[in-house]
Amino acid sequence: MRPIRVLVAKPGLDGHDRGAKVIARALRDAGMEVIYTGLRQTVNQIVNAAIQEDVDCIAVSILSGAHETLLPKISNLLKEEGVDDILFIAGGVIPEDDIPSLKERGVAEIFTPGTPTTVTIDYIKENIRR
Amino acid sequence: MFREDVLSDLKEEKKKFDEKTEKLLEKRPERKDVFYSGSGEEVKRVYTPLDIQEMNYNDDIGLPGEYPFTRGAYGSMHRGRLWTMRMYAGFATAEESNRRYKYLVEQGSSGLSVAFDLPTQIGYDSNHELANGEVGKVGVAIDSLKDMEVLFDGIPLDKVSTSMTINAPAGVLLAMYIAVAEKQGVSPDKLRGTIQNDILKEYIARGTYIYPTKPSMRLITDIFEYCSENVPKWNTISISGYHIREAGSTAAQEVGFTIADGIAYVEAALEAGLDVDAFAPRLSFFFNAHNDLLEEVAKFRAARRLWAKIMKERFGAKNPKSMTMKFHTQTGGSTLTAQQPENNIVRVTIQTLAAVLGGTQSLHTNSKDEALALPSEDSVRTALRTQQVVAHESGITNTADPLAGSYFIESKTNEIEKAALEYIEKIDDLGGAPEAINKGYIQQEIMDAAYNYQKEVETNERVIVGMNKFQIDEKPPTGLLKVDPAVEEKQTKQIDELKENRDSKAVETSLEDLKKACETDENVMPYILKAVKVYATLGEISDVMREVFGEYQQSVKL
Numbered sequence: 001m002r003p004i005r006v007l008v009a010k011p012g013l014d015g016h017d018r019g020a021k022v023i024a025r026a027l028r029d030a031g032m033e034v035i036y037t038g039l040r041q042t043v044n045q046i047v048n049a050a051i052q053e054d055v056d057c058i059a060v061s062i063l064s065g066a067h068e069t070l071l072p073k074i075s076n077l078l079k080e081e082g083v084d085d086i087l088f089i090a091g092g093v094i095p096e097d098d099i100p101s102l103k104e105r106g107v108a109e110i111f112t113p114g115t116p117t118t119v120t121i122d123y124i125k126e127n128i129r130r
Numbered sequence: 131m132f133r134e135d136v137l138s139d140l141k142e143e144k145k146k147f148d149e150k151t152e153k154l155l156e157k158r159p160e161r162k163d164v165f166y167s168g169s170g171e172e173v174k175r176v177y178t179p180l181d182i183q184e185m186n187y188n189d190d191i192g193l194p195g196e197y198p199f200t201r202g203a204y205g206s207m208h209r210g211r212l213w214t215m216r217m218y219a220g221f222a223t224a225e226e227s228n229r230r231y232k233y234l235v236e237q238g239s240s241g242l243s244v245a246f247d248l249p250t251q252i253g254y255d256s257n258h259e260l261a262n263g264e265v266g267k268v269g270v271a272i273d274s275l276k277d278m279e280v281l282f283d284g285i286p287l288d289k290v291s292t293s294m295t296i297n298a299p300a301g302v303l304l305a306m307y308i309a310v311a312e313k314q315g316v317s318p319d320k321l322r323g324t325i326q327n328d329i330l331k332e333y334i335a336r337g338t339y340i341y342p343t344k345p346s347m348r349l350i351t352d353i354f355e356y357c358s359e360n361v362p363k364w365n366t367i368s369i370s371g372y373h374i375r376e377a378g379s380t381a382a383q384e385v386g387f388t389i390a391d392g393i394a395y396v397e398a399a400l401e402a403g404l405d406v407d408a409f410a411p412r413l414s415f416f417f418n419a420h421n422d423l424l425e426e427v428a429k430f431r432a433a434r435r436l437w438a439k440i441m442k443e444r445f446g447a448k449n450p451k452s453m454t455m456k457f458h459t460q461t462g463g464s465t466l467t468a469q470q471p472e473n474n475i476v477r478v479t480i481q482t483l484a485a486v487l488g489g490t491q492s493l494h495t496n497s498k499d500e501a502l503a504l505p506s507e508d509s510v511r512t513a514l515r516t517q518q519v520v521a522h523e524s525g526i527t528n529t530a531d532p533l534a535g536s537y538f539i540e541s542k543t544n545e546i547e548k549a550a551l552e553y554i555e556k557i558d559d560l561g562g563a564p565e566a567i568n569k570g571y572i573q574q575e576i577m578d579a580a581y582n583y584q585k586e587v588e589t590n591e592r593v594i595v596g597m598n599k600f601q602i603d604e605k606p607p608t609g610l611l612k613v614d615p616a617v618e619e620k621q622t623k624q625i626d627e628l629k630e631n632r633d634s635k636a637v638e639t640s641l642e643d644l645k646k647a648c649e650t651d652e653n654v655m656p657y658i659l660k661a662v663k664v665y666a667t668l669g670e671i672s673d674v675m676r677e678v679f680g681e682y683q684q685s686v687k688l
Contacts, residue, residue, distance in 0.1 A: 013251075013338075014248065018377050025577075064248055069264075069615075095610050097608075097610070113501045
């Protein structure tokens with residue numbers, strides 16, 4: 001079986017990429033193939049990259065407070081493109097109060113500050129859709 | 131610094147002490163095999179004159195306010211004046227931020243510090259596609275001079291000093307500030323404050339770059355030149371280690387990479403034909419304060435000494451003010467935990483002590499809820515009170531550099547200075563900071579340190595109280611500040627109105643003139659000022675420069 005492929009993405013204008021890079025390395029060290037987008041990706045760029053790279057999971061990192069706008073846009077576009085086999089997760093400074101509605105709008109899981117990378121790794125392993 | 135006979139006796143005594151202690155350890159081992167500082171450097175059991183025997187007090191330590199400034203930038207330090215308590219704030223609209231500033235001033239804040247939202251920091255108007263969802267979130271949205279007039283309404287700009295965290299479009303925001311001051315009847319030579327204007331660390335760690343390295347450096351030297359003639363009391367740059375540290379660097383990397391950036395700015399200005407003593411006194415720095423109190427104090431001392439030596443020896447500065455490193459400090463955001471957020475108040479207190487004992491000129495203290503959301507007014511007040519308690523109750527402000535002479539502090543100061551200098555030499559070999567950044571060297575070093583840190587936390591080698599030890603079951607926090615999404619709509623509507631009502635011919639001409647200036651080597655600042663005054667928007671001005679200069683392409687490495 002081929003290794004799990006993950007797209008780690010930074011949407012919007014947020015420049016905080018320590019978390020994204022740390023998680024990307026941790027996933028790689030856990031045996032996954034990781035594509036990191038770099039900063040300032042539009043929703044279209046992220047979804048296109050995910051489809052082209054045939055990833056199993058999109059992991060978005062966001063600390064700028066734009067999560068309520070950008071995360072649902074990503075899940076909507078995935079839906080529009082007819083993609084249902086990619087696990088979509090997010091992490092960053094996202095208040096607990098916002099999480100239920102984000103999950104309703106298509107984000108599978110959200111990891112808040114202090115989450116060990118092992119928790120995210122296990123989650124991806126158990127939840128990819130193939 | 132020590133008599134030969136004292137040292138040789140001590141050497142004997144120390145040998146016996148080591149043997150005795152090692153023997154005792156067989157029965158009662160220490161808590162750890164090796165002890166590490168916050169930055170992962172080994173710390174010895176005890177420090178003695180033997181660790182600093184090579185030092186010469188007059189050359190290496192000296193007096194506060196005197197070369198090499200190890201003990202402080204000014205002679206009387208915090209006896210003369212307390213540091214400026216400067217709380218970084220700004221969110222949503224100019225009106226709301228204006229209200230927060232007035233509140234902070236009422237509460238005893240002594241300087242303003244403006245946080246701009248990301249679209250403003252990256253030169254996009256609020257109605258730009260990429261601004262969607264970001265307007266007013268991490269700071270205030272400024273689209274034109276109109277917003278800036280509201281932001282400083284009722285705040286006399288000849289009385290306050292204002293720090294603006296703005297980099298790629300620093301010239302535009304400074305021009306708006308000058309224009310607002312003029313409307314208040316305040317001339318530019320009376321303005322005091324700082325623009326961050328440090329693009330190199332944006333490429334390294336913070337991410338709000340626009341243009342490639344070369345034109346960005348030119349914009350910075352244009353500002354140096356313009357301000358030395360027109361806004362002489364303005365700090366034209368705040369060379370920032372803060373974000374480098376937040377991105378995961380060690381203390382020594384924070385000093386080394388920041389000073390390497392500083393060297394690049396000095397070289398760029400010299401190349402542009404400026405005299406070192408004309409601009410160097412207006413260079414200022416910005417550092418982080420983390421939890422390892424003693425290591426942090428040593429870091430500040432090492433940075434001051436290293437900068438002084440470089441300015442004197444490498445750049446031949448004559449004016450002592452050119453050699454004096456003045457710096458702002460912010461407590462370490464990345465050290466705060468989302469778990470048991472009250473514990474963050476304690477962390478911020480330790481970090482405040484570090485900054486003050488390290489001789490800071492101004493300080494922002496983080497609020498306890500910053501790992502969760504934008505800080506609420508109550509938590510901002512507690513953070514400001516933390517500074518006030520340290521200032522007025524702790525007693526550490528009564529004397530300059532009280533930790534000097536500690537064998538550990540002096541030894542650690544030497545160690546950090548040496549390690550930082552090694553990074554600077556490595557960067558020199560790569561062709562200077564801009565080249566080292568384009569090659570991804572600095573980013574890679576920081577990333578390695580960040581990843582090591584994360585692994586230490588996850589293996590519990592590093593204890594973070596409340597997060598990987600002493601956890602409790604917690605309810606999700608409530609009462610977090612949330613920015614109304616209507617802000618984006620409001621800003622967009624205002625831009626439409628502005629564009630209908632302004633003199634569009636004048637805007638067009640001013641932008642054409644700016645474009646021409648960008649294409650030649652003329653100083654762009656007067657043209658930016660002209661454009662701002664006729665209400666050209668930040669996005670329009672930045673777009674003109676994007677057209678001429680192009681955009682930076684990030685080198686992505688893992």
